[in-house]
Amino acid sequence: MMNDTATDDEFYRAPDVDAYSLPGKLLRRRSVPTPSLPGAHRAWQLVYATRTSRKAPIPASGIVIAAGPISTTDKAPILLYCPVFRGLGGAAAASQLLTRDESEPETEFISSALERGWTVAVPDGQGMGLRGLGAHPFLAGRAAAHAVLDLARATLRLPEMLAAEAPCAAWGYADGGRAAVWAAELQPDYAPELDLRGIAAGAVIADPGSLAADVDGGPLAGLTLAGLIGLARAYTHLPVEHLITAEGRRAIEQAQTMTAAEVITTFEQTPLGAWCERPDPWNDPLWRYVLANETAGHGTPHARVHLYHGTQDMLVPVAMGRGLFAEYRTRGVDLSWREYNTGHAQTAIDGAREAISRLASYLRSPRLTRPPFTDPLTN
Structure with missing residues (x-):
């Protein structure tokens, strides 16, 4: 399953990454304009080493x-902004759109x-932006988390920024919220430094299986195929395509290079069956x-967490967010929750x-340090 981002820019040709490329290693960078982004002083497109869900090396x-010159951004906090689902391919990568009018x-x-x-710092996500890497692994929490955390590492190593000791935070909504949550859960083991x-994280897709059942066959049915x-x-590494028919394989071939809007429009009202x-x-x-x-809540964030959700959300039910909040609360996470009486x-x-x-x-607060969560029922 190959991915064509509809760009001939050689910067976005995927470089080779071997097992010795440390996660977060800078592989390529260049300074770029961001004409439609208020508040930007300078920006760089990056290609860096990361890991797939199975920890195989892959570029992203x-x-x-940067909000200002180096003199004012030295050790400035880094926000890892996790975008919403952009698609399985196509020309929708944030690192490309932000440089255009x-x-x-x-x-x-x-x-x-x-x-x-x-x-x-905004990750495109694996399979987005770079050419030739296959479809974006939509709903794969570990892949998303690795892309986020390794972009943080790459940003800290960016020579122009002098940001080696900067604190960071993550923010996202819907699938972006899912990426932020998974990054927080995996960070203590994957990127403890x-x-x-x-x-x-807002409207977190904490349970992809439940969401797929809810939207299948409806106006957003294309999201189930994308998932x-x-x-x-x-x-x-698993024979997960054993249920797909010949017609389904043709649909997959068609969808794997589409943006989110194209997937939703093309496969509207079509059930996964x-x-x-x-x-x-x-x-x-x-x-x-x-x-x-792929259900969130298996890990314990060692960072503070703010979750929010709309009570009228017809895409990601508020019960899903409440459930994740309850799970984190049992794990002793430093946590806050807010509900809004609005839709998605x-x-x-x-x-x-x-x-x-x-x-x-x-x-502004000190970094939290705490021992790994221990389940009192098993000890």
Whole structure:
């Protein structure tokens, strides 16, 4: 499954990465303009080494935006901004859109961080941006977390920034919130050297299996096909494509280079059972295993966490966010929760002010240190 980002720019040709390339190693960088981004002083597109869900080496791309000259950004906090789902391929990578005179859907949120003097690092996600890496592993939590955490490492190593000791935080909404949550859960073991002070995550897709069942066959049915493709990409070591029909393989071939909008429009109202040998492929034992592994809340963040959700969210049910909050609370996470009486899109806007205020507070506070979580029921 190959990915064409619809760009001939050689910068986005995926370089070879071997097992000796440390995660976060800078492989390529260049200074770029960000004409549509208020508050930006200077920006760099990066290609860096990261790891797949199975920890195999892979390159990824992203963008780092400085709010001011080096004299004012030395050790400035770094915000890892995790974008919403952009697609399985296509020309929708944030590191590309932010350098063009066209609308980047999350410009306002990124600008709000730049206004505080923070450096903002935005990962494209594996399979987005760079050519020839296959479809983006949508809904694969570990892949998303690795891309986020390794971009933090790459940003700290960027010679122009002099930011080797800067604290960082992460922020995202929906699938971006999922990436932020997974990054917080994996950071203590995967990137313990990072000074991750906290995260803010809204409408977190904590349980992909439940979400897939809710949207399958409806206006957003294309997201279930995208999830099938993304998770199959992440779990290539398992025979996860055993249920897909010949017609389904043709649909996958068509969808794997599409943006999110194209996937949703093309496969609207089409149930996943149309591409599989059974109407409920998520209930196949192998897929139940995959989805169980992709449920958030298995790890314990050692950073502060702010979760928020809309009570009228018709895409990601508020019960999903409440469940993650409850799980983190049992694990002793330093935690806050906010509900908004609005739907999915409006909550992203309404929740932004408090999210960035919480992040500012976390970045001013000392780094949390705590022992790994121990379940009292097993000891």
